[in-house]
Amino acid sequence: MARRKKGRDVHGWLVVDKPKGITSNAVVNKVRWAFEAKKAGHAGTLDPEATGVLAVALGEATKTVPYITDALKAYRFTVRLGQATNTDDTEGEITATSDARPTDGEIVAALGAFTGDIMQVPPKFSAVKIDGERAYELARDDEDFEIAARPLWVEELVMVARPDPDHVVLEMTCGKGGYVRAIARDLGEALGCFGHVAELRRIWSGPFDAEDGVSMERIEELARTPEIDDLLRPLEDGLDDLPELRCTAEGAAKLRHGNPGMVITSDAEYGDEAWASHEGKAVAVGIYRAGELHPSRVFNQ
Structure with missing residues (x-):
C-alpha cells in the first residue's frame, strides 16, 4: 500500500x-x-x-x-560595468577588468541587439544540464565545457537609470528560460567594458x-x-492567459472523470487550449472542440 x-x-x-x-x-x-x-x-x-x-x-x-x-516576466537589474566575474554576478571571482566606460547613448544603442528573438548562452554557474550533470557542478570543479546557445524572446530591454559611470539600471521583459546574468555579461562584452549583475529583482511574473x-x-x-x-x-x-469556459454540473462531472464535457464558449475557438469552470472553480484544462472541452489536466479542489 x-x-x-x-x-x-x-x-x-x-x-x-x-x-x-x-x-x-x-x-x-x-x-x-x-x-x-x-x-x-x-x-x-x-x-x-x-x-x-x-x-x-x-x-x-x-x-x-x-x-x-x-x-512573460519582468526584471529590474543593475549592471556593474568594468568587471567580469566567473558567475556573472557579485558572488563570483573577478576574471577581467576594463577602464572603459560607455556613454548613456552607447548603452541605449547596444540594447537593441538584445531584444526580439535572440540566442543566449546560459552562465556556466547555472542549473543547465551537461551530459547529465549540472553546469554549476562542473564549473565548481574547474571543468572545461561549453553550453549551447538557447533561443530567448526579449520583448523589451530599456535603460531606466545611470547612477554613476560604473553602474546602469535596466528593465527587461522576456519569455521563458532567460538569464539576466547572461544579458549583463553579453552587454558588457558588446560595449567593450565587461559587466556583471550587481542587483536583480523580478518585478512581475505573469499575473x-x-x-x-x-x-x-x-x-x-x-x-x-x-x-x-x-x-x-x-x-x-494561474490560468489567467487561457480562455475560460463555463460548464454545467453535468459537464463538470464528466470532466472530473477525465472525459469530454459540454461547455459554454466565450473567446475560445476550435482547437484552443482553455479551462472550464463551474461555480467559479476551475474543473479542468484541455482543448476546446465543438462545444466540448477535452481535458488534459483535471482539478480536484
Missing part, C-alpha cells in the same frame, strides 16, 4: 517577495511547512541573491505551474506582481494558523 502524504489539502498560489540570501527551494519548503500543505512547487527559480516575485503553488495549483513558467508579494516574515508570523490561508490567491489565477 502506498504511503499517504502528510499535510493539508490546501490549493492556491502564494506570491512571495523573496529576500536576498535564500534559495527558491528553501522558500518553497518554508511555505509548505507554514501551510502544512501536502504539495508545493514554484514557477521559476530566482538566484539566492535575487529578490522579488517567487510564485509558489500549493496543492492542485501545482498543475497550473507551466502556464506561469511560460508567461503576479512584486508589490502584492508576501514577506517571509509575514509567512513565519502566520505559520500554521488559520489566518495564513487568507494570504492565498486562487488556483484560477
Whole structure:
C-alpha cells in the first residue's frame, strides 16, 4: 500500500517577495511547512541573491505551474560595468577588468541587439544540464565545457537609470528560460567594458506582481494558523492567459472523470487550449472542440 502524504489539502498560489540570501527551494519548503500543505512547487527559480516575485503553488495549483513558467516576466537589474566575474554576478571571482566606460547613448544603442528573438548562452554557474550533470557542478570543479546557445524572446530591454559611470539600471521583459546574468555579461562584452549583475529583482511574473508579494516574515508570523490561508490567491489565477469556459454540473462531472464535457464558449475557438469552470472553480484544462472541452489536466479542489 502506498504511503499517504502528510499535510493539508490546501490549493492556491502564494506570491512571495523573496529576500536576498535564500534559495527558491528553501522558500518553497518554508511555505509548505507554514501551510502544512501536502504539495508545493514554484514557477521559476530566482538566484539566492535575487529578490522579488517567487510564485509558489500549493496543492492542485501545482498543475497550473507551466502556464506561469511560460508567461512573460519582468526584471529590474543593475549592471556593474568594468568587471567580469566567473558567475556573472557579485558572488563570483573577478576574471577581467576594463577602464572603459560607455556613454548613456552607447548603452541605449547596444540594447537593441538584445531584444526580439535572440540566442543566449546560459552562465556556466547555472542549473543547465551537461551530459547529465549540472553546469554549476562542473564549473565548481574547474571543468572545461561549453553550453549551447538557447533561443530567448526579449520583448523589451530599456535603460531606466545611470547612477554613476560604473553602474546602469535596466528593465527587461522576456519569455521563458532567460538569464539576466547572461544579458549583463553579453552587454558588457558588446560595449567593450565587461559587466556583471550587481542587483536583480523580478518585478512581475505573469499575473503576479512584486508589490502584492508576501514577506517571509509575514509567512513565519502566520505559520500554521488559520489566518495564513487568507494570504492565498486562487488556483484560477494561474490560468489567467487561457480562455475560460463555463460548464454545467453535468459537464463538470464528466470532466472530473477525465472525459469530454459540454461547455459554454466565450473567446475560445476550435482547437484552443482553455479551462472550464463551474461555480467559479476551475474543473479542468484541455482543448476546446465543438462545444466540448477535452481535458488534459483535471482539478480536484
